[in-house]
Amino acid sequence: MSNWEYRRGARNVSRRVVDTELTGTDTQAPFIQLLSPDGTRRQDPAWERYTRDVDLETLRGFYRDMAATRRLDDEGTALQRQGQLVLWVPLKGQEAAQIGSGRATVPQDYLFPTYREHGVAITRGVQIAEMLRVFRGISHGGWDPTSTGFHNYTMVLAAQTLHAVGYAMGVQRDQKGWDQERLAAEGGAVMAYFGDGASSEGDVHESMVFAASTQAPVVFFCQNNQWAISVPFEVQSRVPLVNRAAGYGFPAVRVDGNDVLAVHAVTRWALECARTGQGPVLIEAVTYRRGAHTTADDPTKYRSRNEEEDWDERDPMLRLERHLRAAGTGEDFFAAVKEETDQMAAELRATAMAFPTPALEESFANVYAAPHPLVEEELAFYREYQAGFADASTDGTTEQEDAK
Structure with missing residues (x-):
């Protein structure tokens, strides 16, 4: 038995002890799913209020968003491999987790x-090409959050997560007295938004403590994609x-993160509560990261192809395509x-390749709002360093060397 197999076995034993000996209860919360993997739409009275207006045309819109997202992802990976990001x-x-939740928000929400x-x-109207600025290393953001x-x-x-709770506490105070x-x-x-890996960070714990203490209007949306790197x-x-x-x-719900309809419904409910x-x-939202954590990662080092194939049908x-086709699309x-x-x-690639590269000196102006000694x-050291190259001739020798 390998060390990895032993550790997995030990964790499973510990989990059984906690469940049966201490609590005596099943720790698995209800799993919300409204579109089965074969595309069949299920009727669930508990969520009908949040799905009755999601017609076929709305679902087609979700599919367009998901297709654009996946294509953006493919292009981003390709551009990085080509040295452009x-x-x-x-x-x-x-x-599905992202489009379903994003489309459940309204303009006055902040994410x-x-x-x-x-x-x-x-879903929030960010221009697709603008998302590449930060990954190209030419911007600290890329779009206007306001x-x-x-x-x-x-x-x-x-x-x-801490930033979100602080912002939500401000929203709460701004809306004080509203009926x-x-x-x-x-x-x-x-x-x-955060992932299962981030859930192990102290910031998530602290943010939930403050959110609960103040009853802040915040929804914590965890995309559990099964792997923290x-x-x-x-x-x-x-x-x-x-x-x-x-x-x-505070309440929580567990949803099939690969079911865009279910994600949309539970997010609408959660935001309404908040x-x-x-x-x-x-x-x-239980989902699966099908690719690498980042383009600096190689998932073949830590997970099997069998595991990845197990998620193919999900x-x-x-x-969603199966559902749309069955419904006559x-x-x-x-x-x-x-x-x-x-x-x-094509437009994304052309725009990203044409982004101007800002001068490095501009970075010094973005550290503090006011001048800092x-x-x-x-900055003075950098300018002096750069000036040292000014005397170099085209063949790589300095003017003094040429004179000799």
Whole structure:
């Protein structure tokens, strides 16, 4: 038995002891699924209120968004491999979780992403090419968070959950005194995205403590894609993530993250709770990262091809496509989507390649809002260093060497 097999076995034994000897209960929360893997739409009275207006045309819109997201992901990976991006963070396999949740928001909501929410960005009106600026290394953001209600990407793991709760506490104070009718119609909520790996960070714990204590209008949306880089979720937690909310005193729901309809429904419900003063909610969207953690990662080093193939039939785009075809959507629609994404990819590539590269000196102006003596000292050193190359001739020798 390998060390890895032993560790997995030990974790499973520990989990059984906790479940049966201490609690005597099943830790698995209900799993919400409204579109089965074969594309069949299930009727669930508990969620009918949040799905009755999601007609076939709406689902076609979801499919267009998911197709654009996947094509963006493919192009981002290709551009990085060609040296046009410093890094790319893939999301393939998580399209339903992102489009379903993003399309459940309203303009007055404000969202805090990680570095992987490219699909959510599309639903908030972020220009697709703008998402590449930060990965090209020429911008600290790339888009205007104020006009989109979509914060800049956070590269520090889990930090955005604290930012989200702080922002939500501000929203709560701005809306103090509003009655339920006004909150439901005009109220804003905040959503914090994070992954199963980030759930092991102290920032997530602290943010949930503050959210629960203040009843902040925030939805914690966890995309459990099974892997924190190279560590599987079963090593990170003894219980499902959804169970953690009970320890803080707020509700949670566990949803099939590859089912765009179910994700959309539960997110609408959670945001409604947050907007109307009922406090925070946790959503655990169970999905799968089909590619690498980033383009600097090689998933073949830590997971098997059999595991990846096991998720093939649960692919979120395939599931929705099956449903649409069964409901009468013809080949013309899918051909049109293919043409749209091809055109988008060509425009994306052309725009990204044409981005001007800012002068390095501009970086010194973005450290502090006001002049700072240490930054000015470093800028002077940089200018002096650059000036040292000014005397070099075209053949690589200095003017003094040429004179000799």
